[in-house]
Amino acid sequence: MQSGLSWESVDHFRNLLSKIFRTAKRWDYFAGDNPVSGVELPEKRPVREKHVLLPEKIPPLLAVLKEPVRTMVELGVLTGLRVGEILALRWQDVDFLAGEIRVEQALYRGTLGSPKTKGSRRTLPMADALKQSLQRHHSHATHREPDALVFQSARGTPLSDTNLLHRHLKPAGGKLGMPWLNWHTLRRTHATLFQSAGGSLREAQAQLGHTRMSTTLEIYTLPLAAAQRQAVEKLSELMANDGEFAKTRERLAPQTQQIQ
Secondary structure, three states: OOOOOOHHHHHHHHHHHHHHHHHHHHOOOOOOOOHHHHOOOOOOOOOOOOOOOOHHHHHHHHHHOOOOHHHHHHHHHHHOOOHHHHHOOEHHHEEOOOOEEEEOOEEEOOEEEOOOOHHHOEEEEOOHHHHHHHHHHHHHOOOOOOOOEOOEOOOOOEOOHHHHHHHHHHHHHHHOOOOOOOHHHHHHHHHHHHHHOOOOHHHHHHHHOOOOHHHHHHHHOOOOHHHHHHHHHHHHHHHHOHHHHHHHHHHHHHHHHHHO
């Protein structure tokens, strides 16, 4: 960590070394105790402040963006796709009839390959508004073959997420007082608003393609002040009337279990 690696990277290295020693012991190459079991990491602290787009900030952002970035941003907010997954989408992955989007590939540093993890290969529901935007984008696309990329350059090659970020997304964020805006903000926004809209943590995990639920909860989900205030006001109303609280206690239990 002193060399500059993040807490997550060091944690991955620790887990890897631990597994190496466990495997060596199982294969009779090592007889002692696992030396990594005594390694403790310092308290995890956020490197920088995390941000999400509040619902009222999304329409102004879409209004100042040009295509195809506008549709890409809408896609990111409404699905939680990684930017590499957005850039790797092909028209055959967009099922307008079923209203679904299949994640089959991801773009990383200009190379198309398999999604990040096993859970990343997934099928997501497509909202009607997003469906209309993608259909409009399809009608103006130069290449509409099933295997053609949804978002591509004039030569039919994958777009660069870095170029799009610095030429379009960052300038738009600067105009609207959001200098912190980036591709990852869209994914975090989706996770946060998805649960505020009533989606469970398990469903959010499936949306984002996370292997562990803790990743969804700890890294991608941020509390919204308005949602917190609304919950506190509802709780206050319930506590003010014991009878009403008793009536609604059973209804509230499943939601509490979902959060846990």
